[in-house]
Amino acid sequence: MISLDNVSVSYGSGARQINAVRDVSLSVSEGEAFGLVGESGSGKSTVLRAIAGLIPHARGRVVLNGQEMQKHRTKAERKTVQMVFQDPYGSLHPNQTVDQTLSMPVAIHGLGNPDRRVAAALREVGLGREHRYRYPHQLSGGQRQRVAIARALILEPRILLLDEPTSALDVSVQAEILTLLARLRRDHRLTALMVSHDLAVIAHLCERIAVMAHGAVIETTTADALASGKVTHAYTRQLLRSNRGFDRSGAEIVDVVS
Amino acid sequence: MSEAPLLKVRNLRVTYPGDEGDFVAVRGISFALGRERLGIVGESGSGKSTTGRAIMGLVGEPGRVEADEMRLGETDLLRLDERGFRGLRGKRVAMILQDPKYSLDPVMTVGHQIAETHRCHFQSNAKVARAAALEMLAAVHIRDPERVYALYPHQVSGGMGQRVMIAMMLIAGPDLLIADEPTSALDVTVQHQVLAIMDDLVRRRGMGLILISHNLHLVSAFCDRVLVMYAGRVVETCAASRLAEARHPYTRGLLASLPELGRRRTELPQLQRDPAWAMEAS
Numbered sequence: 001m002i003s004l005d006n007v008s009v010s011y012g013s014g015a016r017q018i019n020a021v022r023d024v025s026l027s028v029s030e031g032e033a034f035g036l037v038g039e040s041g042s043g044k045s046t047v048l049r050a051i052a053g054l055i056p057h058a059r060g061r062v063v064l065n066g067q068e069m070q071k072h073r074t075k076a077e078r079k080t081v082q083m084v085f086q087d088p089y090g091s092l093h094p095n096q097t098v099d100q101t102l103s104m105p106v107a108i109h110g111l112g113n114p115d116r117r118v119a120a121a122l123r124e125v126g127l128g129r130e131h132r133y134r135y136p137h138q139l140s141g142g143q144r145q146r147v148a149i150a151r152a153l154i155l156e157p158r159i160l161l162l163d164e165p166t167s168a169l170d171v172s173v174q175a176e177i178l179t180l181l182a183r184l185r186r187d188h189r190l191t192a193l194m195v196s197h198d199l200a201v202i203a204h205l206c207e208r209i210a211v212m213a214h215g216a217v218i219e220t221t222t223a224d225a226l227a228s229g230k231v232t233h234a235y236t237r238q239l240l241r242s243n244r245g246f247d248r249s250g251a252e253i254v255d256v257v258s
Numbered sequence: 259m260s261e262a263p264l265l266k267v268r269n270l271r272v273t274y275p276g277d278e279g280d281f282v283a284v285r286g287i288s289f290a291l292g293r294e295r296l297g298i299v300g301e302s303g304s305g306k307s308t309t310g311r312a313i314m315g316l317v318g319e320p321g322r323v324e325a326d327e328m329r330l331g332e333t334d335l336l337r338l339d340e341r342g343f344r345g346l347r348g349k350r351v352a353m354i355l356q357d358p359k360y361s362l363d364p365v366m367t368v369g370h371q372i373a374e375t376h377r378c379h380f381q382s383n384a385k386v387a388r389a390a391a392l393e394m395l396a397a398v399h400i401r402d403p404e405r406v407y408a409l410y411p412h413q414v415s416g417g418m419g420q421r422v423m424i425a426m427m428l429i430a431g432p433d434l435l436i437a438d439e440p441t442s443a444l445d446v447t448v449q450h451q452v453l454a455i456m457d458d459l460v461r462r463r464g465m466g467l468i469l470i471s472h473n474l475h476l477v478s479a480f481c482d483r484v485l486v487m488y489a490g491r492v493v494e495t496c497a498a499s500r501l502a503e504a505r506h507p508y509t510r511g512l513l514a515s516l517p518e519l520g521r522r523r524t525e526l527p528q529l530q531r532d533p534a535w536a537m538e539a540s
Contacts, residue, residue, distance in 0.1 A: 175528060
């Protein structure tokens with residue numbers, strides 16, 4: 001469903017060139033949930049953006065749903081891939097009601113019957129009719145993230161890209177959103193690619209997981225292997241220790257470039 | 259404990275008046291703090307940050323702080339006016355906030371900001387203050403203090419920015435450090451470096467530390483004792499190492515809603531809240 005072949009993204013040129021993503025190849029089959037972990041600056045969000053078509057100058061091959069993506073995507077290609085961003089406070093237009101936010105993509109793609117679609121999408125993410133004409137500032141963080149998910153789902157995509165969808169939320173709200181995402185993925189047979197720095201969150205939703213550092217994938221593993229600590233790379237082991245709470249050994253600096 | 263507690267709070271209430279009645283952010287909490295590391299956990303809106311701000315005298319108008327007792331050592335915090343608090347902040351009690359990007363002055367070099375704190379509290383001259391700031395930067399494990407001294411906040415990374423904040427907060431030698439989500443904006447591996455540095459300094463100087471966080475794993479591994487707050491009340495107090503055995507349904511619910519490595523559940527339990535928790539006597 002998703003296949004990346006030597007995808008690279010760099011910014012700037014000459015001595016100041018920054019290679020944000022270096023030769024990343026991975027493939028995700030239909031209906032699978034795949035996770036990307038790593039620290040800020042490791043390039044994980046850039047990979048997501050490249051898949052979403054938000055970085056036109058990305059090099060390498062991106063094949064989605066059997067079709068190789070070109071520099072400019074058709075409307076239908078864009079509809080296939082939808083993304084949910086990290087910060088529900090920043091990703092919703094503050095001057096548009098939930099109804100406007102959700103009707104916009106329906107109008108752009110000419111899907112018709114916006115009224116029914118908006119109502120259905122809200123129901124799907126567990127929001128009621130009373131939320132439909134509210135502005136983002138009248139919603140809680142968890143409700144906003146539900147709106148962001150509804151906005152992605154309203155176009156009936158095949159692929160859902162999740163960029164740290166729960167890191168701005170309280171643990172109890174995180175549990176609600178994770179449960180919602182798991183259900184939606186099952187009901188709509190979505191292929192999901194999720195980015196997070198929290199190994200436990202990733203392992204909860206995803207079967208296979210790739211660890212990124214300095215723009216490259218350094219290890220591909222499974223949720224079960226992570227849980228049992230069967231990881232090969234020293235950097236992954238350190239991430240694992242850090243995720244278990246405060247531990248002095250987690251404070252040692254492990255050099256990832258070997 | 260033979261010595262008097264560093265901080266004593268009895269029946270603290272913080273109220274914000276509003277058009278539709280008063281909003282009580284903190285509802286009668288009591289605790290004492292020695293030279294230890296105390297964690298306060300809870301969801302957003304549970305009043306944990308407001309508690310920290312009340313101790314610092316930072317609850318602004320029209321908010322009201324009331325308590326039966328609130329003492330920092332011998333000082334009665336309830337009788338202090340703004341002027342009195344100003345003498346207290348930095349020297350006796352200091353606070354580290356979540357994001358160094360917003361808490362450092364963007365148009366002043368970081369070294370200058372640390373030195374200014376020193377000059378302010380010790381009436382020292384520029385040369386002495388600079389030397390003290392450099393020493394403090396070295397104490398927070400900054401490898402090249404001279405170079406970092408001259409950098410502006412936007413030129414340092416998040417982890418380094420937070421170390422600069424720690425340096426600035428500890429330079430006047432406070433007895434109590436309140437850290438409000440000090441590492442939430444940082445990467446996990448950097449988080450641990452920053453916490454380790456903070457821990458070393460706090461221990462070496464025999465300070466008290468209040469760590470406010472929503473991260474249960476972090477607090478239980480880092481602190482000695484934990485207060486769990488819900489809707490402005492302390493619902494449970496326990497030894498940090500025994501947080502996993504917590505008994506209150508709220509604490510249990512919070513713990514259960516965390517996804518865990520190696521324990522895959524199709525559904526995470528939803529946290530059930532009982533309004534009675536906010537009422538019952540703690």
